[in-house]
């Protein structure tokens with residue numbers, strides 16, 4: 204395993220971090236308060252090539268390998284404090300672009316990927332329902348074939364980007380009796396008749412990432428918008444979840460490094476009892492723990508991406524990567540608040556927001572409990 208960056212990769216990473224710091228952070232406290240999505244930032248990221256990183260060049264992407272992709276997303280997370288924007292970008296990439304790239308027809312790839320990579324369209328995926336979360340395949344949304352179209356009925360919750368999305372990958376069942384083998388995926392455009400955004404949802408963190416509840420009332424979807432065959436939806440979902448779990452928290456590793464840097468600075472300069480607080484072992488050991496968590500999270504991120512580049516099955520590594528980084532990120536954000544004392548609790552220091560943003564990572568893409576269950580079952584338990 205060789206995780207050293209080539210000069211070209213290192214320069215790109217630096218360029219992305221500089222771009223993010225300069226272009227994506229202004230006005231974030233207000234945007235977070237209002238829950239505003241930064242569409243200009245979204246377009247600027249697309250112009251840098253971010254949304255298209257793992258997509259082949261012929262479809263408007265950059266075609267970078269998995270390790271380079273996570274390395275660049277890590278740099279983006281180091282420079283960009285807007286975790287909500289980055290979360291929206293990740294949802295768009297892993298749960299929509301990747302399934303289209305891997306399971307789409309040539310027509311679907313040609314029609315949708317250039318718009319998604321170019322930032323002209325925002326997308327997401329809709330699996331969760333009011334009654335089915337972790338037990339995703341017990342979903343109730345139905346899709347009935349009628350001639351050259353399917354008619355979808357049901358509702359979806361917690362859809363990242365849902366309230367602003369131009370297109371959503373919707374999972375529905377063509378036959379509930381078939382269980383997971385009835386689940387089928389559809390590319391549903393917002394203009395299709397019967398597609399409604401029920402309401403925009405407000406959250407604890409990641410407030411700048413829009414979320415919506417979707418409602419399908421006899422929603423008509425042309426047959427050519429089915430992604431994959433009937434009954435392939437569960438396979439397709441597992442495939443995109445594996446990508447997502449292994450990559451979605453690359454930017455969180457960048458965020459952890461940023462938190463570490465600001466904590467070191469603060470601990471050096473903040474004086475109490477006549478000395479810098481970093482000289483107190485109880486404070487220094489928190490910073491050491493942050494450094495350890497960062498390095499182990501990064502190692503797992505890179506190793507999993509490297510294994511993918513080698514064509515290995517990374518189902519277990521994906522679950523471990525997601526679990527490890529999410530829990531490390533939450534702990535780092537908590538430590539960062541503690542090191543900053545009362546100031547860490549105040550909005551203007553921009554540390555409390557990191558904790559609110561980080562907590563969601565233990566829930567989305569499968570909760571920590573579900574990741575532990577996956578790992579346990581793969582260990583034969």
Ligand SMILES: Cc1cc2nc3c(=O)[nH]c(=O)nc-3n(C[C@H](O)[C@H](O)[C@H](O)COP(=O)(O)OP(=O)(O)OC[C@H]3O[C@@H](n4cnc5c(N)ncnc54)[C@H](O)[C@@H]3O)c2cc1C
Nearest residue numbers: 328329330331336337361362363563566567568569570572
């Ligand atoms: C910020 C955010 C963004 C999201 N974005 C999307 C999106 O874009 N598209 C989408 O479809 N969904 C999205 N989700 C939904 C997310 O996938 C679900 O919240 C998650 O799968 C858990 O489902 P649930 O909330 O219904 O909780 P439940 O499944 O009801 O779980 C409740 C609790 O029970 C535990 N539990 C459940 N089953 C087991 C088990 N077998 N063993 C042990 N413990 C268990 C869970 O771990 C959890 O602690 C998002 C969620 C969040 C928070």
